Amino acid sequence: MVSGEPVESGAGDRGSADVAALIPLVRRIVASRVPDPATADDLVQETLTRVLAAAGRVEPGLLEPYAIVTARNTVASMWRDQDRQRRHQHRVVDLRPPQAPDEDVLAREDRTAVAEALTRLSDRERTTLLAHEVSGQDTRSLAAELGSTAGAVAAQLNRTRARLRVEYLLVSERAEPPTERCRPVLLAISGGDRRRQREVDAARHMLECDLCARLSEPLMGRGRSRDDAVRVAVRTDADVVAARQAAREVATRLGFSATDVTLIATAVSEMTRNIVRFADSGEVVVAELQEPRTGISIVARDAGPGIPDVEQALQDGYSTYRGLGLGLPGARRLMDEFAVVSEIGRGTTVTMTRWRGEA
Amino acid sequence: MNDGPRLFSILRQGPYLIASVHTALDDSQLVRFQNDLVERIGSDRARGVVIDVAALDVLDSFASRTLRDMAEMARLRGAVTVIVGIQPDVAFAMVQLGMDTGRVVTALDLEEGLAELDRGARDPTAQRP
Numbered sequence: 001m002v003s004g005e006p007v008e009s010g011a012g013d014r015g016s017a018d019v020a021a022l023i024p025l026v027r028r029i030v031a032s033r034v035p036d037p038a039t040a041d042d043l044v045q046e047t048l049t050r051v052l053a054a055a056g057r058v059e060p061g062l063l064e065p066y067a068i069v070t071a072r073n074t075v076a077s078m079w080r081d082q083d084r085q086r087r088h089q090h091r092v093v094d095l096r097p098p099q100a101p102d103e104d105v106l107a108r109e110d111r112t113a114v115a116e117a118l119t120r121l122s123d124r125e126r127t128t129l130l131a132h133e134v135s136g137q138d139t140r141s142l143a144a145e146l147g148s149t150a151g152a153v154a155a156q157l158n159r160t161r162a163r164l165r166v167e168y169l170l171v172s173e174r175a176e177p178p179t180e181r182c183r184p185v186l187l188a189i190s191g192g193d194r195r196r197q198r199e200v201d202a203a204r205h206m207l208e209c210d211l212c213a214r215l216s217e218p219l220m221g222r223g224r225s226r227d228d229a230v231r232v233a234v235r236t237d238a239d240v241v242a243a244r245q246a247a248r249e250v251a252t253r254l255g256f257s258a259t260d261v262t263l264i265a266t267a268v269s270e271m272t273r274n275i276v277r278f279a280d281s282g283e284v285v286v287a288e289l290q291e292p293r294t295g296i297s298i299v300a301r302d303a304g305p306g307i308p309d310v311e312q313a314l315q316d317g318y319s320t321y322r323g324l325g326l327g328l329p330g331a332r333r334l335m336d337e338f339a340v341v342s343e344i345g346r347g348t349t350v351t352m353t354r355w356r357g358e359a
Numbered sequence: 360m361n362d363g364p365r366l367f368s369i370l371r372q373g374p375y376l377i378a379s380v381h382t383a384l385d386d387s388q389l390v391r392f393q394n395d396l397v398e399r400i401g402s403d404r405a406r407g408v409v410i411d412v413a414a415l416d417v418l419d420s421f422a423s424r425t426l427r428d429m430a431e432m433a434r435l436r437g438a439v440t441v442i443v444g445i446q447p448d449v450a451f452a453m454v455q456l457g458m459d460t461g462r463v464v465t466a467l468d469l470e471e472g473l474a475e476l477d478r479g480a481r482d483p484t485a486q487r488p
Contacts, residue, residue, distance in 0.1 A: 266419050269421075330456035333456065
């Protein structure tokens, strides 16, 4: 409703005069939707505030339709809010159990452990991590300060978090790593970096080191979802078939030839049978390799009695049961890379790799 | 060990038994296969056995040894054994693995296997080394 008043005055005055003329219209629209007069009044005020704020931007002739739409939207968003509140009302109830008496102490210990772990980071790591996590500074502005890229900062932050997790566990366990290999191994596991884990031979170290075997458990849960490895728990004869079929599937997906797939499945079959026969249980992990070439990596791991003389076991015809004595040496011939690590009383890990030929 | 459905069949064909594996067998199923077959050789008074392993995805050391043992047991029970249907990829893997399978008679398929048994029946002096 454009008023007939002359418009010599400033834009702001003109706007408010126009908006004042819209009041009856807005009131009518809101009243027809909201029965409660007090609520309706609030909504009219809100609508008018919005229209007034927008008056400068809206063409004079279009102020009326703008007001109509705004009034409707204001009412609609009130309904939405009410609905949301109704749906979420149950959440207002605090379902947390009452605090246990030791919770405070535990929380304090936890804080101490985190603080102690933080002191073990380098200054630069700590500063960057705190700026990001506590002050909420984003990676881009951090990158600008550090003369780096956002991606590099994010990667650095990930490594720092991985280190913090390791240090935190070490502090809260009050443990000092017994060997100098422990930290690199734990870091690789904490970061979920499988290439690094292979480089430091994490699987072997965990069989050897009690502390790392224990600490790796909370660290392992991380990053498993994006794992492209297939794990087969091995206990019985049937698992031998399951493991070799898993290897067959992965190898086929990677584009190995039918012959190679059978070779790989045969090797997996041999190694899995060894687990069933010599250890009570174990696992076979079949993983894809993309670096440096496409390949398949198979790790057969058990916590069995171990092999007393690996060199001897790798000889053809050496057999402790009535087998052909072909298990280890045969599988070695079928694969490109083959490594056996075994420790008496601790277990055996066989790692084997086959690279895909250039097809 | 001997529960669950049989994943192999042993059928009689004249004086011969045709033993076919239907799917990949695990070790205990293989042992069951071996025991059943040796039993059937006696109860059916079979003179020859064809073992069809075309359905086996892998012939690893255990499976190879079991087949070799089966052939040897059958021989001791008076039957000649021919193994048929070893897939080319499986054969390749067996050689790579270093399996010694020299003493076992093989044929390409069931037809060849039965023909082989017929030849052996006609000329009993033509025993395998």
